Amino acid sequence: MKRHKTNLVNALKDRAKAEGFADCRIAPGHLAPAAGERLRQWLSEGRHGDMLWMADRVDQRSSPVGLWPEVQSVIILGMSYAPETDPLALALQPEFGRISVYAQRKDYHDVVKGALKRLAQWFVHQTGSEVKVFVDTAPVLEKTLAEAAGLGWQGKHSNLVSREHGSWLLLGAIYTTAELESDAPGRDRCGSCSACQIVCPTDAFPEPYRVDARRCISYLTIEHKGPIPSEFRRAMGNHIYGCDDCLAACPWNKFAETASVHKALAQRLELSELPLAQLLALDDIAFRALFAGTPIKRTGRDRFVRNAAVAAGNSGDKGLAKSCVRLLDDASPLVRGAAIWALAQLDENQFSLEKRTRLKFESDESVLLEWEVSAPTMR
Structure with a gap:
């Protein structure tokens, strides 16, 4: 038997x-x-x-x-x-949005x-x-x-x-319900390595082996439905969907081979280098078309563009200020709020002008608050 x-x-x-x-x-x-x-x-x-x-x-x-x-x-x-590409490669290219490799x-x-x-x-x-x-x-x-x-x-x-x-x-x-003989359990081989802890941009690990989801960029960009908390916006950098930093830092990855990847999970390389300017212009139809069949589609256009706007604010690229201004008319308060913050980071003069023009027409409380707390003098 x-x-x-x-x-x-x-x-x-x-x-x-x-x-x-x-x-x-x-x-x-x-x-x-x-x-x-x-x-x-x-x-x-x-x-x-x-x-x-x-x-x-x-x-x-x-x-x-x-x-x-x-x-x-x-x-x-x-x-x-x-991954076929280096998940950390775009860290020094803020004009592009960083998408977790599983979502590509x-x-x-x-x-x-x-x-x-x-x-x-x-x-x-x-x-x-x-x-x-x-x-x-x-x-x-x-x-x-x-x-x-x-x-x-x-x-x-x-x-x-x-x-x-x-x-x-x-x-x-x-x-x-079948009784099968169990395999031997895994053994912790992390040793003294702390690479994954050190690399985390938001200090999401209160201690090794434990994550505080409220501080995790993957949670903030995918699961969190409200505005990105102000304390984490700078740390997000150009992460716009998920975060691979702690995974990519693991030394054991050197043994991983792309040859073992299921053919149905082939990486869509065009999603590994998307300009923020393109992403800020996405409406719902374009969003669904671009990310059809991927996990990103389930998060929805508004949360995704919210993330892209925060990344734009971190980019230092004043050329993206015009895209942020356009988003001030977006139907989603979530997007408008993120665009306000981004504009404040990119062009203080344009921010002040838009605030004087738009403040009296805004009715959403979260967006009104964003106009106040995002003001450059409040930073």
Whole structure:
């Protein structure tokens, strides 16, 4: 029986590789209680920010059996998205917007879930067991499970690190009622390295292995729905969707190979170097056309242009002031507010002129506040 299960797991891993997964491991259906305790502490400290869904169904999120009592094993899989270009290359080119490398591709939810479903169907056919498939859309601790399965370990940046694939793995899970032998858990290999902590522009790590989402540029540019808090605008630089800084700084990335990337996740290189002038001019139709099929489309045009406006304010390029002035007439208060701040950074005289002209016609309180606090004399 044990030999049969071993052969099944080996066949499963071979099948996973054929589906484009870079790694496949087995975790137990019962996680140690410490995983749930860490999650509850993180939530109690409010470090999840506006991501209120993180606090919902916390018991189900704490362990696989909390979500599905019948689960016996978890098949945890990683799909590589190792970048073809240097994620830090645009740091010194402020006229371009920096987009996280995972978002310069087809939406991973679609790619990973499709491969997971095909793998799960094969597994059910082989075993007759029940399964449930998850990709970042249910209360599942993917990174904790991945560490428990030996796929890697949660690094000091709180993301999974793999010896073979660095920090560039997208995770998916198949819960199953089949009893499979678990792989050995991952071992922390960060050592004394603190590269990911040092590189973070907003000091989002109160301590190693813990992230404060409220300070994280990925959270601020993607999840946060309101104006970018003023304390983080300068630190954002030209990040306009996500942030790879802590991931890219990881020394283990030297082992990651782009050859292991699923062909459906090929990097759209035209998205790796987009001029801010182009992005500031996007209306909803142009935004949807440019980012069709990518994760960026789900965030929406207004939040994206908000981010681009903040990046413009950090660029030092006075030529972008005209684009910011045009955005002062935008239908979205979120965009208008960001444009006000950007204009104040780029052209003080134009800011003062626009303020005198527009202030009396503005009715949105958040935008009115932006006119006051963004004034150059208030900086």
